[in-house]
Amino acid sequence: xxxxxxxxxxxxxxxxxxxxxxxxxxxxxxxxxxxxxxxxxxxxxxxxxxxxxxxxxxxxxxxxxxxxxxxxxxxxxxxxxxxxxxxxxxxxxxxxxxxxxxxxxxxxxxxxxxxxxxxxxxxxxxxxxxxxxxxxxxxxxxxxxxxxxxxxxxxxxxxxxxxxxxxxxxxxxxxxxxxxxxxxxxxxxxxxxxxxxxxxxxxxxxxxxxxxxxxxxxxxxxxxxxxxxxxxxxxxxxxxxxxxxxxxxxxxxxxxxxxxxxxxxxxxxxxxxxxxxxxxx
Numbered sequence: 001x002x003x004x005x006x007x008x009x010x011x012x013x014x015x016x017x018x019x020x021x022x023x024x025x026x027x028x029x030x031x032x033x034x035x036x037x038x039x040x041x042x043x044x045x046x047x048x049x050x051x052x053x054x055x056x057x058x059x060x061x062x063x064x065x066x067x068x069x070x071x072x073x074x075x076x077x078x079x080x081x082x083x084x085x086x087x088x089x090x091x092x093x094x095x096x097x098x099x100x101x102x103x104x105x106x107x108x109x110x111x112x113x114x115x116x117x118x119x120x121x122x123x124x125x126x127x128x129x130x131x132x133x134x135x136x137x138x139x140x141x142x143x144x145x146x147x148x149x150x151x152x153x154x155x156x157x158x159x160x161x162x163x164x165x166x167x168x169x170x171x172x173x174x175x176x177x178x179x180x181x182x183x184x185x186x187x188x189x190x191x192x193x194x195x196x197x198x199x200x201x202x203x204x205x206x207x208x209x210x211x212x213x214x215x216x217x218x219x220x221x222x223x224x225x226x227x228x229x230x231x232x233x234x235x236x237x238x239x240x241x242x243x244x245x246x247x248x249x250x251x252x253x254x255x256x257x258x259x260x261x262x263x264x265x266x267x268x269x270x271x272x273x274x275x276x277x278x279x280x281x
Contacts, residue, residue, distance in 0.1 A: 003160045004219050005240055006029050006068065006069045006071060007061050008032070008033050008073050008183060008245075009035075009057070009070065010073045010074045011035065011037065011040045011042040012037050012152055013151070013152060013182060013189070013252075015035065016186035016253070017167045017185050017186070017206070018077075018207075018255050018276070021209050021211065022211070022212045023072070023257065023258065025209070025216060026219070027235065031188045031235055031258070032065050032234045032269070034240045034242075036053050036242045037152075038241075040152070041149070042077055043076050043117040044119075047080045052079055055085060059088060061268075067091060069091060069094065070091055072094065072096065073096060075116065076117065076242070077095075084092075091268070092218040094214050094215055096211065097207060098116065100134050102133040103181045104136075106203045110138060110256060111140070111178060113142065113180035114126070114130075114140065114145075115169075115180055115183055117147075117148060117183075117184050118144070120143065120183050121281050122143070126265060138175065140171050142171050146212050147184075150188055151190055152191065154199055156247045158247045160190060165194075165197055169209075172198060174201070176202070179201065179205060180203070180204050182204060182205065185206070208248060212256075236262060238274075240267035241263075245263055
């Protein structure tokens with residue numbers, strides 16, 4: 001049986017943190033990554049635009065690739081687009097849920113930080129998760145407007161603005177949180193920098209491993225028997241951007257064990273003009 005393929009979708013490079021978790025848990029799975037960076041970030045867009053862009057691009061990807069599951073690796077898109085996507089296709093669609101429940105289970109002092117985009121922090125959906133799973137915790141929220149752009153620039157080779165990052169995390173320091181929820185898929189990419197800025201935080205919790213487990217379950221339901229474990233061999237079939245290819249992305253993908261067969265710019269409009277790259281790990 002041919003190895004299954006999973007499409008991972010985000011507005012930028014943040015979903016690569018999820019793709020890496022899937023690859024580590026399911027090394028036999030073939031991955032296709034699609035970033036709508038021409039419309040990045042989704043948190044700045046009206047919901048109608050997010051729905052239209054996400055559904056349109058995923059539909060094109062399903063036409064271009066044989067895919068067995070779709071992962072929407074974007075918190076903003078997951079809150080508004082999943083019902084529409086699931087109505088479009090019989091293929092399983094997995095979304096992102098901020099890891100409030102495991103954070104509440106891990107926290108010893110019942111003080112939790114929630115680091116997210118302003119759009120995610122504002123959504124009633126997030127408050128519902130807090131009410132359901134962390135009602136006995138003091139939850140400090142930081143919705144930073146620039147952090148995802150800093151991370152996009154960092155992936156492209158620029159230095160993180162550590163002084164600004166340290167200042168952005170000050171509410172967590174002041175409130176004495178011992179556990180922080182990474183409420184955007186971009187944030188696990190810089191978890192080492194976050195740990196350095198807040199060494200007193202015991203746990204930095206994201207949804208990547210949970211998404212990988214859910215994907216494995218759905219693929220198993222679909223008839224695939226998949227070994228678990230890790231592999232050094234990347235199975236990234238293609239990385240596609242609706243806008244320009246970010247500078248330095250090939251090197252970053254190689255460092256993360258996700259060296260792709262192809263990197264395509266301006267997809268799908270000029271997919272035929274995409275540049276095929278060979279990346280050495």
